[in-house]
Amino acid sequence: MVSIESLLSKTDRIAVVGLGYVGLPLAVHLSHVFDITGFDLNRQRIKELTAGHDRTLEVPDQELRNAVIDYTDNPGKLSECRLIIVAVPTPIDEYRIPDLSPVRSASELVGKNMKKGTCVVFESTVYPGVTEEICAPILSAQSGLEFGKDFALGYSPERINPGDKVHTVDKITKIVSGSDDTICDMLAGVYGKIVKAGIHKASSIKVAEAAKVIENTQRDLNIALMNELALIFDRMKIDTTEVLEAAGTKWNFLPFRPGLVGGHCIGVDPYYLTFKAESLGYHPEMILAGRRINDGMGKYVAERVIKMLIKAGRMVHQARVAVLGITFKEDVPDLRNTKVIDIIRELMDYGIEVLVNDPFADPAEAQKYYGIQLSALDQMKGVDAVLLAVAHAPYKKLGLKKISALCEKNPILIDVKGVFGPVPAGELGIAYWRL
Numbered sequence: 001m002v003s004i005e006s007l008l009s010k011t012d013r014i015a016v017v018g019l020g021y022v023g024l025p026l027a028v029h030l031s032h033v034f035d036i037t038g039f040d041l042n043r044q045r046i047k048e049l050t051a052g053h054d055r056t057l058e059v060p061d062q063e064l065r066n067a068v069i070d071y072t073d074n075p076g077k078l079s080e081c082r083l084i085i086v087a088v089p090t091p092i093d094e095y096r097i098p099d100l101s102p103v104r105s106a107s108e109l110v111g112k113n114m115k116k117g118t119c120v121v122f123e124s125t126v127y128p129g130v131t132e133e134i135c136a137p138i139l140s141a142q143s144g145l146e147f148g149k150d151f152a153l154g155y156s157p158e159r160i161n162p163g164d165k166v167h168t169v170d171k172i173t174k175i176v177s178g179s180d181d182t183i184c185d186m187l188a189g190v191y192g193k194i195v196k197a198g199i200h201k202a203s204s205i206k207v208a209e210a211a212k213v214i215e216n217t218q219r220d221l222n223i224a225l226m227n228e229l230a231l232i233f234d235r236m237k238i239d240t241t242e243v244l245e246a247a248g249t250k251w252n253f254l255p256f257r258p259g260l261v262g263g264h265c266i267g268v269d270p271y272y273l274t275f276k277a278e279s280l281g282y283h284p285e286m287i288l289a290g291r292r293i294n295d296g297m298g299k300y301v302a303e304r305v306i307k308m309l310i311k312a313g314r315m316v317h318q319a320r321v322a323v324l325g326i327t328f329k330e331d332v333p334d335l336r337n338t339k340v341i342d343i344i345r346e347l348m349d350y351g352i353e354v355l356v357n358d359p360f361a362d363p364a365e366a367q368k369y370y371g372i373q374l375s376a377l378d379q380m381k382g383v384d385a386v387l388l389a390v391a392h393a394p395y396k397k398l399g400l401k402k403i404s405a406l407c408e409k410n411p412i413l414i415d416v417k418g419v420f421g422p423v424p425a426g427e428l429g430i431a432y433w434r435l
Contacts, residue, residue: 001117001152001182002082004189010035014190015081017106019045019071021264021334022123022158023087025058025169028067029194037077038069046073055362057333058162078113083190086110087123087158089264090272091337098127098272100134107135111142114151119183121154125269127213127276128206131155132179153179154187155205157212162263163332173197177208216269217287222256223266224290227297230258230435234304241418241434258435259417260301260339260389261294262328267337297435298342301416304433305343305385306350308412312431314384317351322380322406325390326358326366330417333360340389341370355380359394377406385412391419404430 006012012035016027019040027038040046048055052065059067070077078084088102103124110120120139122131136147145151159172174195178184188199202208230240240258247253261267270287277284309316328338344354355375358366366372380386386406388395395403400420404411411430413420418434425432 002119002186004186007034007083007190008193012082013037013080014083014085015039015078017078017084017086017110018088019049020087020089021056021058021162022160023085024049024054024056025160026085026087026123026158027069028059028063029169030190031067031069033193034190036069037081038071039073039075039078040071041073043073046071055333056162057360058160075109075113078110079115082115082118083121084110084114084118085121085123085156089336090124090126090268091264092268092271096271098275100126100130103130103135104138107138108142111139114139114143114145116145116150119152119154119178119186121156121187123156123158125157125212125216125265125272126209127272128209129276131205131209148179152183153205154183155208156187156191157208157215159215162334163329170194171197173200175200175202175208175211177202177205179205213269213273216266217273219256220261220266220270220294221286221290222254223259223261224293226256226258227261227293227435231293231300239422239434241421257418258297260297260328260342262337262339263334264328264336267294267328267339295339295342298339299346301387301414301435302343302346302350305347305387305414308414308431308433309385312384312410312412318353319385320353320355320383321347322383322386323347323354323356324358324386324388324395324403325392326356326370326372326374327361327390327392330391331360331393333362335361335365335369341372343387343389344370344372355383358390359392380406382406382408384408385414387414387416388419389416391417395419400424400430401428404428 002012014034015037016023017039019038027036030036050071053061054064086106088106091099093099140147156176161167174191176187178187184201188201192199233240270291274284274287309319326340327334347354356372357375357377363374366374383406404413413430413432415434422432
């Protein structure tokens, strides 16, 4: 079986399967110590990385060019590797059921190409049991190898925070687990070479899987509480941010804020846990209640826009609204599971013309995934209202005055993230609302 010694001596190679937000930063850090093969099915992605550019902006171009990685879209190259790390997406489908097809496909591909003595590690978010009960049989069937004898398994959940240049992969404690203690120790050694924050050895793969899936479930529930408070305080005509700032003066008050909960983690992971729970005959009430609140915030924000238009005496039908930002998070180009689209579609249902701008989003992806054609800021002049949906740095730099100037008259600004605040907006005569 592969060992830390064979990897350090570069007798054996490590492969990272899936070079997205998780896989690429991991591959780059590992390349400082080990021989690395970076595999992705997307040929264009391989060409881009080989040329030294990462469109996700997770790895700076200079750092990428300095990394020695054998990029490939040839699955046969995996046969040269004895430690294979799988970092593919785990989304949900339109019915909010876990979509394990990327993990299954990756397991099939790895199984067809792995040799005896290989350890396969999964970093994708899954519910407890997926690695051993779903992936292991696929790997065995495709390779003809026996799990536990001819190949081993590990699970080490990713903790990448897209756009975060402080909490990078090397600065976040890494959970590792293995199909036996020897494998767990080996993986702790491998990851320990690049992760300076420390290694936590889980007692089993299922424990590690469960730890990952509850991390974002906890955040989801805390944000859901803030969103529910925002709904209540809005009806009371109390500014939620001011309430949270006042409450935050207590030493143990947690600094969560209301907002749109999208992306590929917080808005997705809880459904993996609830799916597994319901398969065992338990209906999780609190987790699903939090999901319902968070999934409904886009509609609520859109309704607030409508009310502000009506209050200002504007015609709702055929009104023009500028939406600034469509990615799921500030300063990242990731459009996956963005909840801004919920606002946009709700406004369109009212017959409103919605103009969308985003300095980070790929126009082709916005068109492909959501049918949205992105507009330049100068095409948005003369709108009836502006909705600042994502707190991108360029919007902050643009400033309150220039953003509100997009309105034809008597500016209306819906500031979802509370970037600017009601006092400066009031001084400029802006009808202002924040979540």
